[in-house]
Amino acid sequence: MPSRPASPWTAPMPPARPPGDMGLWQLPTGTYSTRAALAVTGGSPFEQRAFAATAVLVRHPLGDLLVDAGFGAAVDEHVAMLARMERPPYHRAGTARAQLEAAGYDFRRLLGVVVTHVHWDHVSGLDSLDAPVWMNSAEAGYGAEDKHGAVYRAVSETTATRSYEMADGPYLGFPASWDVHGDGSVVIAHAGGHTPGSVVVFVALPSGERYGFIGDLTWQLDGITRGAERPWFMRRVADVDPELVRTGLERSIALRDVVHIVPAHDVSAYDPIPRLEQVDPSGTVDA
Ligand SMILES: [Zn+2]
Structure with a gap:
């Protein structure tokens, strides 16, 4: 149960002028399983979630971004690097790179990968992307030191880093943000707590739809629809500031x-976002 009811956002939405050829695609790279009882308060001990x-491609005429990297080519090695009790059963689909290549994607368009945070299941795919990871200083410090940054x-030994800071002030209730393209279409907001430099990536589309990629603020949509937190013992294990x-x-x-x-990590939350099927070399993307 929620500790406090969240009152709905009633203020005007922040201005956004997304260009007409902007778009959003999902690149599911695999899944891993977790008992529902460990995922969300009230989850069944018998249900596996x-x-x-999943990586998300945000196309923009000034350059594209991926939000998170999903599983990479070396995901087997990455899982093996986790503490034994943290290694989940997992299933691989294609890497983000493989899916982009299959679609004929022009990698010169890709500015980098904005990771919601540096945990293994969000950064593994950096191993095959050959694109810079965009990193704020709080998360860089955590990634350099914490055991969950291994x-x-x-x-990142083979990945370039592009540093950014969130100097654009509050955004949709979050205390600090950065408007990446200057048109309100892609805004990175600070949402620390799971890790010190965790972020939410907000995307405004030409259709008027808005998305918020909230990383691991909650793992499953129950967290939003029921206000359900992680179970208390998982909050203690998983979050630097619950x-x-x-x-x-x-x-x-x-x-x-x-x-x-x-x-x-909620598979169904991506349902409204098309998969990448075909990208022609001129850069036109058809879902
Ligand atoms: Zn995660």
Whole structure:
């Protein structure tokens, strides 16, 4: 049960002028399984949940971004690097790179990969993308030091880093943000707590739809629809600041009528986003 009800967002939405040829595609790279009882308060001890490991391509005429990288070519090695009790059963689909190649994607368009945070299931695919990872200083420090940054440290040996800071002030209830293209179409907002530099990536589309990729503020849509947190023992294990995660979750719940909220690991949350089927060399993308 929610500790406090989240009152819905009623203020005007921040301005956005997304270009007409902007778009969004999902690249599901695999899933891993977690018991529902460990995923969300009130989850059944007998139900296994498939956790999505999905990258999202955000196309923009000034350059494309991926949000998270999913599973990479070396995901077997990455899982083996985890503590034994943290290694889940998992299923691989194609890497983000393989899916982009199959679609004829022009990799010169790709500016980089914005990771919601540096945990293994979000950064593994950096190993095959040959694109810079975009990183804020709080998350870089965590990734360099924390034991849960081991896979990040391994993949970043061969990955360039582009540093950014969130100097654009509050955005949709979150305290700090950065408007990447200057048109309000892609805004990175600070949502620390799961890790110090965790972010939400907000995307505004020409259709008027808005998305919020909230990373691991909650793992599953139950967290939004029921206000359900992680079970207390998983909060202690998984979050560097559980109280701040609760605040970020409440901010996300407040937006659910005006923004498609996508918890990183909820397979069905990606349903409204088309898969990448065909990209012609001129850059036109057909879903
Ligand atoms: Zn995760």
